[in-house]
Amino acid sequence: MSDFDVIVIGGGPVGENAAARTAAGGLRTALVEAERVGGECSYWACMPSKALLRPGHALAAARRVPGVPVGDRLDAAAVLRRRNDFTSDWDDSGQVDWAVGAGLEVVRGRGRLAGERQVEVDGRVLTASRAVVVCTGSVPRIPGLPGLADVPYWTSREATSAQEVPSSLVVLGGGVVGVEMAQAWARLGSAVTLVVSGARPLPRMEDFAGDLVLDGLREDGVTARTGVKATGASTVDGGIELALSDGTSVTGAHLLVATGRQPATADLGVEQFGFGAGDALPVDDTGRVEGLDWLYAAGDVTGRALLTHQGKYAARAVGTAIVTGATDPEPWTAPVATADHTAVPQVVFTDPEVASVGRTGREAREAGLDVRVVDLDIAVAGSSLHADGYRGKARMVVDERRRTLVGVTFVGPDTAELLHAATIAIVGEVTVDRLWHAVPAYPTISEVWLRLLESYGL
Structure with missing residues (x-):
């Protein structure tokens, strides 16, 4: 049995922010992480995806200004090396050093709620006198597409960490991951096909946003199939084939499934407290989980605003609430995450x-x-x-x-x-x-x- 004041499950940027706040407030804090401290954003999402996108944007920007000498294409090998640098070659030792320096105890392993104020980590039981904070993020939502289970496919992780440019790539899904990765790999030399079920990508944004992004993708050579749904997946000639609802099909060397994300609450032990595995944890603006005075959550796992910066913002509110004991603060004052409701900023890093x-x-x-x-x-x-x-x-x-x-x-x-x-x-x-x-x-x-x-x- 190991005793702490606060236990944070999930060592991504959200968990890091919550834990840093409680540790700075004098509370003994454990940060539990099953994979890499720094989480999805540092190794498979925000940082590597933007590192893949930025060189193509710089080249395109230079071409739009006469008199700037530019080459015909990107140096794909150099782009991938720079991307690897941003992920520290998927080595989290630097992040662990930061965590230790911030006064956190890093606990390696998969954390699971084992009871009130208790977290089991690979057989070891940790207890928290003050609070447990769930910051496990989200995982890809995979559609129940006939044949997909028998087809090798990429999720966002493989799309941001691939070490070679795919000769061709089929992207299923027109959300942020779909359009960003379609453009990144197209500009690096892949023949990309984007399959979007609606009339345009980015359906949650203003219509003109999706239309202009679609124009940009097509200018980069992306073949966009809009208004069609995938009806089946299969392997063909060493690659993959997607059957479409209009009776046609598309093929590629690789398939990226980018059909959204869902809260990572499966195998977390939330069922014992009345919540569904795979469902978002309902929280108030201090991050306190509904009906429990010791359990908090922040970031994607709450389903409020699936963006790293919003998760970090909510985590800071959670950490402050735990340290101060705040339960019902006034709106727009710390520690509350009221911006999650009506003031969420977002950037889609396409061109x-x-x-x-x-x-x-x-x-x-x-x-x-x-x-x-x-x-x-x-x-x-x-x-x-x-x-x-x-x-x-x-x-x-x-x-x-x-x-x-x-x-x-x-x-x-x-x-x-x-x-x-x-x-x-x-x-x-x-x-x-x-x-x-x-x-x-x-x-x-x-x-x-x-x-x-x-x-x-x-």
């Missing part, structure tokens, strides 16, 4: 980039808000200098009753850096009348803010 925060126009109307939507092409001095033929769009969703922004979406090359200004405006509930006095610098792409407000009528 063009999609940067969004808050509600889409559709979501705002469904929430019963009286909204006005302002759409605008990003055509300002800053964008024209940034790239010849710059193509981009912006949308501002305004709550007319309060005259505040509730949603903003930018699509275009390098729009991600515009996002935090929109996030601050939404979180701070800044009125459009006040925003008029936030003067954008000339000549930058941020001039689009002025044009949006002018189009609104100011």
Whole structure:
């Protein structure tokens, strides 16, 4: 039996943040990790995927500015080596050193809830006097597609860690993982086919975002099959074949299944507390799990906002709540994760980039808000200098009753850096009348803010 004040199950960035907070607050904290400290984001998601994408973006950006000498193609071997550097060649010793330096006790093994305030790790039982925090993240959601179980396929892990460029790749799914990996591997030389069941990818975002990303993928040579569903999978000639709902099929050397993710609560012992294996753990804004005063959760496992930065934000709230004993704090003050409801920022790192925060126009109307939507092409001095033929769009969703922004979406090359200004405006509930006095610098792409407000009528 080993005693701690706090036990955190899951050593990814969310678990690291929660554990660091409680340790800094003077609580003896164990960080339990079954694979690599640093988690999915460091080794198979955020970092390696963006390392694969960035070289292609840089090459494309250089080509859009006359006079910049560029080559015909990427050096795939150099790109993969740089990607490997960002994952430390999948060695987590540096992250373990950080954890120890932060005052954490790293416990290797798969953690499972063994009872109230108890966690079993490969036969060893740990007890927590204060709290247990579940930060196990999410796992790929695999569809029940006939034949898929008999076909070798990639998930996001294989797609971000492959050591050779596949000669051809079929991507099933038009979400963030699907479009990012389709573009990354296409720009590295793979013949990529993207299968999307809807009319466009990125169905949860504004329609124009999916349309512009689809245009960008096609310009990079991706064959996009939209409006069709996969009906079966099989092997053929050393590769894979997907049968489609329109009676046709697509083939490739590899298949990437990118059909979403689900909370990693299977084999975690949550059933003994009334929760379903594979289901999200319901939490309040302090991260406390519904009905239990000692169990907390943060990140993807809660199903609230499946994004690393939001998980880290929620983890900081959890850690602070545990240290301070907070149970019912006022909104918009620490330690609460209220931004998970209406102010979640997200970037899709394709070319063009999609940067969004808050509600889409559709979501705002469904929430019963009286909204006005302002759409605008990003055509300002800053964008024209940034790239010849710059193509981009912006949308501002305004709550007319309060005259505040509730949603903003930018699509275009390098729009991600515009996002935090929109996030601050939404979180701070800044009125459009006040925003008029936030003067954008000339000549930058941020001039689009002025044009949006002018189009609104100011």
